[in-house]
Amino acid sequence: MAEFNWSGLLGSITTVVAFVAFVGICVWAYSGRRKRAFEEAANAPFALPDDAAGRGNEHRVRHE
Numbered sequence: 735m736a737e738f739n740w741s742g743l744l745g746s747i748t749t750v751v752a753f754v755a756f757v758g759i760c761v762w763a764y765s766g767r768r769k770r771a772f773e774e775a776a777n778a779p780f781a782l783p784d785d786a787a788g789r790g791n792e793h794r795v796r797h798e
Contacts, residue, residue: 762768 763772
């Protein structure tokens with residue numbers, strides 16, 4: 735009688751779970767609801783300190 739290959743089953747289940755997670759992340763990333771947040775994040779390096787994207791550092795002392 736042949737022995738069942740548990741490591742093969744576990745590997746297959748892991749592959750399917752990883753693929754489903756990958757597809758889920760892709761759908762989340764390219765959904766229309768995330769567009770504004772990604773556009774703000776893309777423009778953050780170009781923001782001036784007084785812009786909305788530069789806020790959050792008000793507690794730091796400015797050296798002018």
